[in-house]
Amino acid sequence: MVGPLDTVLLVALGVLALVFGALVFTLNSMARVTFALLAALVCVGGITAVLGLPYLGVVIVLMMVMEMVIMAVFMIAYMMNPAGLMPMSMLHNKRGALAISGVVFAALVAGIFAVPWPARTGIRPRDTTFQVGRSLMGDQMLTMVTLGFVLLATMVGATVLATRRGRYDRFGDDLDRRPADDPAGGGVGR
Amino acid sequence: MVEAGAWWTVLAGPALLLGLAVLAVAGDAVLDARDAGRTVTLTAVVRPFLGVPRALVAQPRRLPAADVLLWRAGVITVPVAAVLSTLVIPFGNRMAADLSVGVVWFNAMEVLTWAGLWLAGWGPNAAFSLIGGYRFLAQGLAYELPLMFALISAATGAQSLRVGDIAAAQAGLWYVVWMPVAFVAYLAGVLAFSFLGPFAYPVGRDLSGGVLSETSGVDRLLLQAGRWLWLTSGAAMAVPLFLGGGAGPGLPAWAWSLIKTLVVLGALVWALRRLPVIRADRYVEFAWVVLIPLSVVQTLVPALVDLNR
Numbered sequence: 104m105v106g107p108l109d110t111v112l113l114v115a116l117g118v119l120a121l122v123f124g125a126l127v128f129t130l131n132s133m134a135r136v137t138f139a140l141l142a143a144l145v146c147v148g149g150i151t152a153v154l155g156l157p158y159l160g161v162v163i164v165l166m167m168v169m170e171m172v173i174m175a176v177f178m179i180a181y182m183m184n185p186a187g188l189m190p191m192s193m194l195h196n197k198r199g200a201l202a203i204s205g206v207v208f209a210a211l212v213a214g215i216f217a218v219p220w221p222a223r224t225g226i227r228p229r230d231t232t233f234q235v236g237r238s239l240m241g242d243q244m245l246t247m248v249t250l251g252f253v254l255l256a257t258m259v260g261a262t263v264l265a266t267r268r269g270r271y272d273r274f275g276d277d278l279d280r281r282p283a284d285d286p287a288g289g290g291v292g293r
Numbered sequence: 294m295v296e297a298g299a300w301w302t303v304l305a306g307p308a309l310l311l312g313l314a315v316l317a318v319a320g321d322a323v324l325d326a327r328d329a330g331r332t333v334t335l336t337a338v339v340r341p342f343l344g345v346p347r348a349l350v351a352q353p354r355r356l357p358a359a360d361v362l363l364w365r366a367g368v369i370t371v372p373v374a375a376v377l378s379t380l381v382i383p384f385g386n387r388m389a390a391d392l393s394v395g396v397v398w399f400n401a402m403e404v405l406t407w408a409g410l411w412l413a414g415w416g417p418n419a420a421f422s423l424i425g426g427y428r429f430l431a432q433g434l435a436y437e438l439p440l441m442f443a444l445i446s447a448a449t450g451a452q453s454l455r456v457g458d459i460a461a462a463q464a465g466l467w468y469v470v471w472m473p474v475a476f477v478a479y480l481a482g483v484l485a486f487s488f489l490g491p492f493a494y495p496v497g498r499d500l501s502g503g504v505l506s507e508t509s510g511v512d513r514l515l516l517q518a519g520r521w522l523w524l525t526s527g528a529a530m531a532v533p534l535f536l537g538g539g540a541g542p543g544l545p546a547w548a549w550s551l552i553k554t555l556v557v558l559g560a561l562v563w564a565l566r567r568l569p570v571i572r573a574d575r576y577v578e579f580a581w582v583v584l585i586p587l588s589v590v591q592t593l594v595p596a597l598v599d600l601n602r
Contacts, residue, residue, distance in 0.1 A: 134363055134415050141408065158394045158454070165401035169437070172407045172430060230393050232454060287574060 105154075112153050120146035131190035133179050141171040158232040295457030295538070298387035306389045307376045313529070313558060314521040318342070320562050328566075351510035356417050364416020368512045370409030371519030375526050378402035381456050382529045385539045385547030388457070395456035396448050399530055400441065403486050406523065407433050410488070410495060410504055413516060417507035425503025429495035431573035432485060435580035436492070440482030442588035446475035447534045450595035456530075460538025469535040474591040476535045478584055483527030483561060487520045490565025494573055524565075528558040 105113070123143035130136050144167040152160025182191065194200070228234055239247060263269075273283040298305075319338045326337035381388060381395035392398050407430060414426020448454050450472065451462035459468075469476045485492040488504075496503040508516055532538060532553040539546030541553075 132360065134360065134412075138363065138366070138408070138412070157392065158397060161394050161397045161401050165397065165404050168401070168404045168408050169433075172411050175411065176427065176430060232394060 109153050113150060116146045116149045116153065119143075120150070128193050131192060133182050133191055134175060136193055137171055137175040137178055141167060144171070155227065156231050156235065158235055295383045295386050295388065295391070295460060297391035298389060302387055302389045303380070306379050306382075306384070309384065310376060310379050310522060310525055310529070313554065314518070314525040315342075316555075317525055317558050317562050318521050320559065321566070324562070324566055345514065348510050348514040353512065354507065354509040356419060356507060359418045360416045363412045365512070367409045367412025367414075367416055368508065368515050370412065371406055372515050372522050374402045374405035374409060375519055375522035378523075378526050379529065382526070383457055383460060383533050383538060383550070384529075385545065385550050387547075391455070391457060394454045396444050396454045396459070396534075399456075400444055403440075403523075404437070406486050406519075409519070413508070414495070414504045419507045421500045421502070421506045422504055425495045425497075425500055425506065428497070428500075428503060428573055429488060432488075432492060432494055432576065435573060435577040436482050436485035439478040439580055439584040439588045440485075442585070442592050443472075443475040443479035443482065444534070446472050446588070446592045446595055449592060449599065452599060456533050457538075460533035460540070463537040464540065467535060467537045472535065472591055472595065474587050476531070478588050478591075479531060479534065480527075480557075480561065480564075481584075483524065483531070484565055487523035487527065489520055489524055491568035491571045492576075493570050497570060524561060525554075525558060528561055529554045531557045 120143045123139045123146065126139040127136050127143065130139060145164050148160045148163035148167065150160075151163055154160075268286075270278060273285060274280050275284075318341050322338055322341045323333050326333050326340075331337060378399050380390040381392050381398050388395075410429040411426040414422050414424070414429070416422075447459050447468055450468055451459040453459060453462070484490050488495050494503075496505045500506065505513060505516060529550075532550055536553045536557070539550045541549035544552075
């Protein structure tokens with residue numbers, strides 16, 4: 104059951120998440136924007152944990168920290184003013200974005216009230232981590248395995264496309280040049 | 294049976310962590326003195342702590358166009374995350390918070406160091422400092438996955454993410470015996486997230502201190518403390534994960550926890566002085582070509598053992 108302390112935590116984390124979310128669009132430094140977004144997502148992780156899914160909550164925090172830090176690197180690298188010395192804005196296509204976000208928000212809120220929420224059947228398990236694993240890896244095992252391979256293939260493909268030097272550059276046209284011709288010496292197998 | 298302690302363990306845990314970290318720094322200073330050919334006296338032991346009062350009263354360095362908010366946030370995150378990670382580490386049979394997902398909590402706190410060090414590098418608006426922050430991320434991409442697989446190996450062996458359960462599951466045989474690869478990958482990860490010894494690349498001398506280059510006073514103290522607090526926390530976590538927790542003959546559980554933590558910590562302090570600093574691009578290659586496949590195979594071992602149980 105959600106007790107009074109949980110309710111207070113939920114409200115506090117929810118408000119904080121919204122505040123940080125708003126800061127994403129008002130701050131004028133890419134580094135600050137990225138970490139405001141990270142703070143909002145950490146609040147979401149906290150909300151998930153308070154709602155009784157501690158594994159998912161902590162994993163959200165873990166993955167979001169790694170992801171947002173790496174994203175900060177790329178966002179700053181791709182910025183129009185990479186040094187971040189000039190103020191920037193996260194707002195683009197203001198009217199269109201406002202319309203889209205307004206419609207999506209209204210639809211989501213309408214969904215909260217329109218969906219017939221099911222009543223709880225049975226008692227809540229003590230440790231929800233096992234149930235999460237069951238529901239992800241039990242009936243949906245095929246989905247998860249397929250997703251895993253698709254993700255891996257995407258990562259490998261993107262890396263191959265982004266790499267300037269391929270195996271023919273390293274090993275020669277007949278792939279028989281040893282040791283490999285690498286710009287940086289040393290490393291595994293050389 | 295490992296369980297959450299009384300409210301004061303929340304205060305005692307960080308105090309104990311700080312005490313052990315001070316011991317580690319003192320041990321490092323002793324080895325410093327010995328290697329330099331000086332006689333090991335009390336002065337040599339307290340030498341690194343003489344700078345602490347001076348750092349506390351030092352005037353902070355001001356830099357043009359520094360992002361002070363992010364800088365401070367990063368500097369504070371590193372030691373605070375180290376302290377928070379110890380909430381789930383049992384000392385004997387008691388821990389501050391008996392989370393059902395303790396291993397994931399420890400990992401999440403460790404990953405906060407990524408954000409902390411990058412921010413500490415970004416904040417001062419200085420090139421060497423920034424490069425130091427980026428270096429830690431490059432290093433993070435190398436050490437993180439083997440470390441995660443090491444944690445997963447121990448959790449798979451015990452079929453639980455609760456740190457107490459993992460320690461209890463080693464009643465028959467310590468995980469270090471049949472998961473040696475995971476243990477080594479974990480210890481390498483500990484040195485890496487405390488950016489000490491071979492993984493001092495983000496604060497390298499070739500960068501005139503990297504992330505530390507522009508910090509002064511309390512900021513510098515906090516970052517340096519964060520390194521040693523993380524080393525200590527990592528050593529303490531190795532005990533329930535791989536060394537059977539507080540189990541042992543004769544002595545009470547807390548004494549065994551203390552002894553094992555000190556042994557691991559001592560080994561780490563000794564090792565971090567023996568190994569040269571390794572460049573992140575080289576370690577990435579080693580980690581992805583050698584360590585990750587080995588760690589995956591290592592994770593398979595407890596999985597197969599579980600299936601046959």
